[in-house]
Amino acid sequence: MEPIIFTKNLTKKFGDFIAVNNISFSVEKGEIFGFLGANGAGKTTAMKMLCGLLVPTSGLGKVAGYDISTQSDSIKRRIGYMSQKFSLYEDLTVRENMQFFGGIYGLRNKEIQKKIEYYHDLWSNNEMFDGLVGSLPLGWKQKVAFATAMMHDPDIVFLDEPTGGVDPIVRRQFWELIYKASDQGTTIFVTTHYMDEAEYCNRVSIMVDGEIAAMDSPKNLKIAYHTDTMDDVFYQLARKAQRSETV
Amino acid sequence: MKQFKAFVIKEFYHVLRDKRSLLLLIGLPIVQIFLFGFALSNEVKNATIMIVDQSKDAASLSISEKIRNNDNFHFVGFGYAYKDAHTAFMRGEIQAAVIIPPNFQKSILRRENPTIQIIGDATDPNTATAVINYVTVITMNFQRQALGMTSPVSIDVRNHMLYNPELKGVTNFVPGLMALVLMLIGVLMTSVSIVKEKEMGTMEILLVSPFHPLAAIIAKAVPYLLVSIFNLCMILLISIHVLGMPMEGSYFLLFSMSVLLIITALSMGLFISNQTSSQQVAMLISLMGMLLPTMLFTGFMFPIENMPIPLQIISNFAASKWYYIIVKNIMIKGLGVAYFWKEALVLVGMTIFFIVMSLRRFKMRLA
Amino acid sequence: MNYDIEVDNISKQFVKPDVQALEDINFNVKTGSLFGLIGADGAGKTTLFRILTTLLLADNGSAKVHGRDVVKDFKILRSLIGYMPGRFSLYTDLSVEENLQFFATLHKTTIEAGYHLIKDIYRQIEPFKNRRAGQLSGGMKQKLALSCALIHQPKVLFLDEPTTGVDAVSRKEFWNMLKNIKNQGVTILVSTPYMDEAVLCDEIALIQNGKILSIAPPSTIIAQFPDVLYSVSGSQIGKLLEDVSKFQDIKSCFSFGDTIHVTLNQGDIKGLQKELIQRGHPEVVIDTIVPTIEDCFIRLMQ
Known part of the structure; x- marks a missing residue:
């Protein structure tokens, strides 16, 4: 089976600065792929290229079967995106947000209704759906944002630090959502600064200075770096970083 | 601090x-x-102007000659009566008109202080003002050259502004x-x-x-x-x-x-x-x-x-x-x-x- | 015992949206110590910081910083404290050096006078001193903000979520810097949503929904964990968690990286092991472990 994300020698330069240097990797359908790296290692740039928001300087990238340089419109229809910074409309209710985002992906009312009912049952929190997003606790906002990113059943969902600042219980509930989505065949591409969350991924890559310094399952990485925590694996790799500049 | x-x-x-x-x-x-x-005003240089010389004597011809030769004006032609200027204004052919009264030279000689009237299209106040200033200067020069500095006669320049009398x-x-x-x-x-x-x-x-x-x-x-x-x-x-x-x-x-x-x-x-x-x-x-x-x-x-x-x-x-x-x-x-x-x-x-x-x-x- | 921060029954309610931001907060921070306020976003940490830095008035209660009342003596206090808000709050169109110079002059001092305190931090960004602050990387911005908050040699330093969104390596570096600042006699109150940073503090307060759950040195909080904590690990972690949670005597079970932390109401852990093997986890390994702060926090939250 063809991998759902595939890159070969993917490179992005900003002037003289090589933000992403020759990265090649692939992610299989349904995989939970952790995309780790220090601040400024090039994660955000790489992620933007995969989402079709930035055109690569050179190299090849395919997402959901489409070329990231030429078919970014088709890609956008097949992916979901959620970031810590991306907020829902705070002055709309949860239901209205879901209806709106379902609408911009061209879902029919019936489909949107079905999705809302699904999360209705999952969260058994009835009042929440008609409350303004602005009045929700952060943890719930993040869960709703995830649900909204999943409205159109994307092949891949990109999560950029989805659990930053969230309390430990909600953080775990959030990962349960991720597991459920993965079980249903959605590929998860996630960045995080919590190293214990790296353990929840099937495979992780660690970027250092624009290159992928290591990529494997957490278990194999720990063996390879002779340690028993991902924290330590990360530390061993990332402290070698030369640059600390973001673009 | x-x-x-x-x-x-x-x-x-x-x-x-x-x-x-x-x-x-x-x-x-x-x-x-x-x-x-x-x-409000492009180059004042090309202000289109008409002269209505009702005297046609030496003094009036001397002044109109000076106006015609002034670089700032584009001389359109002579009018015979006030209504010629009026029609030209209505057609938008001129921006200003200089009206020299009949018997101009005689009035000077009689020390009657004749009046030269300037009519300006004040929808373009800048040009109108400039025209008044130029004509006033020309008249003053004429007065000084022809009559001498100490002449008791003075030529009065009066302006009449059409359309925008306050020259806003x-x-x-x-x-x-x-x-x-x-x-x-x-x-x-x-x-x-x-x-x-x-x-x-x-x-x-x-x-x-x-x-x-x-x-x-x-x-x-x-x-x-x-x-x-x-x-x-x-x-x-x-x-x-x-x-x-x-x-x-x-x-x-x-x-x-x-x-x-x-x-x-x-x-x-x-x-x-x-x-x-x-x-x-x-x-x-x-x-x-x-x-x-x-x-x-x-x-x-x-x-x-x-x-x-x-x-x-x-x-x-x-x-x-x-x-x-x-x-x-x-x-x-x-x-x-x-x-x-x-x-x-x-x-x-x-x-x-x-x-x-x-x-x-x-x-x-x-x- | 001398305290540099004394918080007495502080409460704060916001009208819009109608939430109780802080409820009867009490704690003291020893002079010269590093005190951590641990909690998720929205727990009330920032509100508490703003009250202590004289930026907000509490509805009830009182607080003293370095012996001065935060309401009555706010003018004197403002020269005694250093504050680094959670958001990057420097002038992005000024250079690194201009920012530092500005904040030094603002506090009627010079860079030279406070240099000893920021030396170790500032040295790392000094090569870029002519660069505009807006063009710095996240880690360097943070170092500059810390330098600016320290340049007037404050007695008490308030750091609101300085490590949020910062990678693991930079976070470690940052905590080393804090230790150095503390060693020079500055009392530090720091807030963080990262539980693993709690152990680096002398004392911590766990805060949730505007209430303090527990205050003690991290080791004490860990020692107070009432149950025996087991770690369960296996190969299919998702399925394992589901099966563990079905076990009758389970009190709590949460995933922690590649293991599951479990406490039991009663009975024997061997029962769980047997059941898990029956449910198709023959490789399951169960150990007794020392709880982490995160375990304690989760228990206190419930």
Whole structure:
């Protein structure tokens, strides 16, 4: 089976600065792929290229079967995106947000209704759906944002630090959502600064200075770096970083 | 004091490094004044002119010869009677007409002080004014050359303005533009720059420092005060030397009154920034609350006398209206403080009101 | 015992949105210590910081910082404290050096006078001192913000979520810097949502929904964990968690990286092992472990 994300020698330069240097990797359908790296290692740039928001300087990238340089419109229809910074409309209710985002992906009312009912049952929190997003606790906002990113059943969902600042219980509930989505065949591409969350991924890559310094399952990485925590694996790799500049 | 200086320096960095805004701040008034100026008059050189010589004697021919040979005029032809000029005006063929009365030379000889009439199309007040000035000069020269310096006879030049008898032009829009620019920069820029600190979160750090935040806000006004004064100089320079705006009164008085308006504007900006928490809101209030009334109620675009009574009353709240009256008094009429102290007092009152309101509502804390 | 921060029954309610941000907060921070306020976003940490840094007024209660009342003596206090808000709050269009110079002058001091305190931090960004602050990387911005908050040699330093969104390596570096600052006699109150940073503090307060759950040195909080904590690991972690949660005597079970942390109501852990083997996890390994702060926090939250 063809991998759902595939890159070969993917490179992005900003002037003289090589933000992403020759990265090649692939992610299989349904995989939970952790995309780790220090601040400024090039994660955000790489992620933007995969989402079709930035055109690569050179190299090849395919997402959901489409070329990231030429078919970014088709890609956008097949992916979901959620970031810590991306907020829902705070002055709309949860239901209205879901209806709106379902609408911009061209879902029919019936489909949107079905999705809302699904999360209705999952969260058994009835009042929440008609409350303004602005009045929700952060943890719930993040869960709703995830649900909204999943409205159109994307092949891949990109999560950029989805659990930053969230309390430990909600953080775990959030990962349960991720597991459920993965079980249903959605590929998860996630960045995080919590190293214990790296353990929840099937495979992780660690970027250092624009290159992928290591990529494997957490278990194999720990063996390879002779340690028993991902924290330590990360530390061993990332402290070698030369640059600390973001673009 | 050293802190205050540091603050002012920092504000200058902000203003000078934001090249786009700075260009706009300084460029816009200049562009505006040229736009206004030249929309009203292009080159005065080509003013189309007709001469209606009702004498055809030596003296009148000498004057019309001089007018015809003047580079600034484009001579269209002679008319035989007043109605020829009138028809030409209606057809838009001429911008000015010079009417020399019958028996011109005889009147001079009889020491009757004959009158030369200039009719101008005052929809273009700049050209009309220029034509009057040129014809007056030509007549004066003629008088001096032909009659000698000590001649008891004087040729009277009278002008008659068609369509825009008050010659609302340079004299009108320059004071209006001065008011507009000073208000815009004073209110908009200060309010936005203070709110920006709130948005960026730097206000939090400033509040936590021992420096009095009110001083911080006053320091913010300093660069804009200087930019405003620079703009004022540019407007005056261009309008007096390029557009022919008269300047009869005292420069000192004009500058002190302008600084007064700038301070009024700054205190309004300060008040707005106290009440708002985002740059957009501050900008919207400044534009809707300041720019629009300034345009409407200053009197340089729409005459206030012609407005319905309620609007006339509202116009009293526009600071620019009072400034406009003061500037016209100084620049055109050359009057002193005695003639506009009431208007100046209104501005002082407004300034005090806004400063007191800002002080009372100023928060030493967040929220 | 001397305290540099004394918080007495502080409460704060916000009208819009109608939430109780802080409820009867009490704690003291020893002079010269590093005190951590641990909790998720929205727990009330920032509100508490703003009250202590004289930026907000509490509805009820009182607080003293370095012996001065945060309401009455706010003017004096503002020269005694350093504050680094959660958001990057420096002038992005000023250079690194201009920012530092500005904040030094603002506090009526010079860079030279406070240099000893920021030396180790500032040295790392000094090569870029002519660069605009807006063009710095996240880690360098943070170092500059810390330098600016320290340049006037404050007695008490308030750091609101300084490590949020910062990678693991930079976070470690940052905590080393804090230790150095503390060693120079500055009392530090720091907030963080990262539980693993708690152990680096002398004392911590766990805060949730505006209430303090527990205050003690990290080791004490860990020692107070009442149950025996087991770690369960296996190969299919998702399925394993599901099966563990079905076990009758389970009191709590949460995933922690590649293991599951479990406490039992009663009974024997061997029962769980047997059941898991029956449910198709023959490779399951169960150990007794020392709880982490995160375990304690989760238990206190419930």
